[in-house]
Amino acid sequence: MIQVIDLHKAFNGQVVLDGINLEIATGKITVVIGKSGVGKSVLLKHLIGLVKPDKGQVLVDGQDITQLKGRKLQDLKRRFSVLFQGGALFDSLSVFENIAFPLREKTRLPETEIVSRVHERLEQMNLSLEAGKKFPDELSGGMKKRVALARAMIQEPEIILFDEPVTGLDPPMTNTVFHLIRKTHGASNYTALVVAHDIPEVFSIADYVAMLHQGRIIAFGTPAEIQQHTDPMVQSFIRGEPDFLEA
Amino acid sequence: MIALIRYLGRWVLNWVQEAGSMMLFLLQGLALAFVPPFRPRRFLQEMNLIGVKSTLIIILTGAFTGMVLGLQGYYTLRKYGSEGALGAAVALSLIREMGPVLTAIMVSARAGSAVTAEVGIMRITEQLDALDTMAVNPMQYVVMPKLLAGLVAVPLLTAIFDVVGILGGYLVGVVLLGVSSGSYFSGMEQSVVPLDINGGIVKSLVFGLTIILVASYKGYYTEHGAEGVSRATNQTVVLSAVLVLAWDYILTSFFM
Ligand SMILES: Nc1ncnc2c1ncn2[C@@H]1O[C@H](COP(=O)(O)OP(=O)(O)OP(=O)(O)O)[C@@H](O)[C@H]1O
Ligand SMILES: [Mg+2]
Numbered sequence: 001m002i003q004v005i006d007l008h009k010a011f012n013g014q015v016v017l018d019g020i021n022l023e024i025a026t027g028k029i030t031v032v033i034g035k036s037g038v039g040k041s042v043l044l045k046h047l048i049g050l051v052k053p054d055k056g057q058v059l060v061d062g063q064d065i066t067q068l069k070g071r072k073l074q075d076l077k078r079r080f081s082v083l084f085q086g087g088a089l090f091d092s093l094s095v096f097e098n099i100a101f102p103l104r105e106k107t108r109l110p111e112t113e114i115v116s117r118v119h120e121r122l123e124q125m126n127l128s129l130e131a132g133k134k135f136p137d138e139l140s141g142g143m144k145k146r147v148a149l150a151r152a153m154i155q156e157p158e159i160i161l162f163d164e165p166v167t168g169l170d171p172p173m174t175n176t177v178f179h180l181i182r183k184t185h186g187a188s189n190y191t192a193l194v195v196a197h198d199i200p201e202v203f204s205i206a207d208y209v210a211m212l213h214q215g216r217i218i219a220f221g222t223p224a225e226i227q228q229h230t231d232p233m234v235q236s237f238i239r240g241e242p243d244f245l246e247a
Numbered sequence: 248m249i250a251l252i253r254y255l256g257r258w259v260l261n262w263v264q265e266a267g268s269m270m271l272f273l274l275q276g277l278a279l280a281f282v283p284p285f286r287p288r289r290f291l292q293e294m295n296l297i298g299v300k301s302t303l304i305i306i307l308t309g310a311f312t313g314m315v316l317g318l319q320g321y322y323t324l325r326k327y328g329s330e331g332a333l334g335a336a337v338a339l340s341l342i343r344e345m346g347p348v349l350t351a352i353m354v355s356a357r358a359g360s361a362v363t364a365e366v367g368i369m370r371i372t373e374q375l376d377a378l379d380t381m382a383v384n385p386m387q388y389v390v391m392p393k394l395l396a397g398l399v400a401v402p403l404l405t406a407i408f409d410v411v412g413i414l415g416g417y418l419v420g421v422v423l424l425g426v427s428s429g430s431y432f433s434g435m436e437q438s439v440v441p442l443d444i445n446g447g448i449v450k451s452l453v454f455g456l457t458i459i460l461v462a463s464y465k466g467y468y469t470e471h472g473a474e475g476v477s478r479a480t481n482q483t484v485v486l487s488a489v490l491v492l493a494w495d496y497i498l499t500s501f502f503m
Binding site: 045048050074077078080081082084086087088089090091092101102105106 | 374
């Protein structure tokens with residue numbers, strides 16, 4: 001279980017997270033929704049210690065990742081895998097090597113096993129073996145996203161953080177990716193945090209949904225509970241009402 | 248007046264602080280060379296980027312530097328009737344000064360700026376963060392092999408610069424202007440002492456480390472998107488040139 005306790009973060013005086021409390025249940029898929037720029041990515045980066053909070057704690061099975069250092073932090077990070085919003089593919093490595101990277105660095109699998117696993121992922125993401133030889137700057141936006149997904153999921157870690165896994169994908173691919181997240185989750189039962197604003201698709205994969213607004217979690221519950229939520233902010237967000245009506 | 252002093256004070260403090268954090272960056276980077284996992288391939292890749300790909304430009308600048316030295320040296324020495332010392336003059340200028348300094352400045356312009364841009368882009372596109380989340384130390388994976396390659400490649404490139412420069416001086420002095428070939432090389436042999444060579448090697452080691460340190464540091468701490476990368480690249484070229492010349496003065500006074 002990951003517990004976020006009273007997390008505060010400001011950048012140059014701009015308050016982004018203003019007392020976040022959130023529990024991410026082990027083996028469940030928790031989806032974080034919220035408007036662009038509310039701090040979903042910043043929250044996600046706190047979970048793996050990439051950003052240090054001004055105040056508050058992030059406990060991963062009781063260990064505060066904001067305080068850990070050295071070996072212990074490394075060991076904790078090994079349990080995570082992250083899909084960055086921008087993909088963060090390594091420019092200097094081919095698609096194949098990008099996907100193989102976590103296996104090469106974190107495991108001692110023989111080369112044949114690595115090749116077969118990477119090929120399997122390429123196929124799953126509807127990428128050809130030819131595409132495997134390309135470099136990230138030769139890919140379309142959606143292809144980059146799929147390569148990054150393949151890289152994030154290749155290792156089947158305990159915890160996966162997905163920052164906007166389907167943004168920029170076409171509708172069939174969006175469904176494929178959500179289906180894939182569900183399916184792999186069914187098989188290996190990892191803990192997942194998914195940042196997404198694809199309403200209503202996210203409700204089909206989520207066990208829990210949290211909505212971030214003005215630095216706080218203003219709603220938390222099962223998809224059904226969120227859809228019934230009385231907060232007008234939540235309702236207007238999931239109905240996709242235009243912003244100017246808010247005032 | 249007080250505002251000016253305060254401004255200067257802050258400037259000096261910032262500078263000292265940056266120099267300090269650069270030193271820590273260097274120590275951390277070098278220390279990671281002794282910690283597993285070892286990735287010899289990464290070192291070879293960086294040797295290729297920083298060293299091999301700079302060879303052509305080093306040969307070109309080395310040749311022209313040697314030729315200019317041959318030409319200038321010839322007309323200066325002829326006034327004193329000692330054209331025979333041309334080989335010694337060319338070789339000493341190259342080995343002690345021009346070789347290490349010009350090689351460092353050329354490598355910094357070609358490879359240093361490329362290193363800053365590469366590492367800076369890795370920073371702003373979160374590739375360094377991605378490495379970190381995969382439990383790979385980005386300092387160790389990205390920066391350390393570059394520092395080592397700078398340390399190894401720049402002295403080698405300097406040696407190439409020196410040799411090509413000496414041949415360039417030969418071309419102008421001996422082939423075009425008629426200095427005797429024997430005196431060109433024997434003068435060189437008699438006047439170049441091991442201290443000259445060692446001094447040149449020490450300089451090129453220090454310069455190599457300095458320029459790649461500045462380049463990776465500026466890239467590693469890039470902020471503010473694409474504009475930040477171009478600013479960092481600029482700073483790298485300027486700062487490394489200044490530091491190389493400052494080090495040159497310090498080391499020269501040491502070896503005199
Ligand atoms: N490193 C940083 N320095 C300064 N400000 C930052 C930094 N990272 C994020 N911010 C600011 O924090 C706020 C939240 O950013 P964040 O990327 O978390 O938004 P988001 O909810 O993920 O939005 P989107 O859905 O568009 O991805 C933004 O206003 C952004 O400008
Ligand atoms: Mg985001």
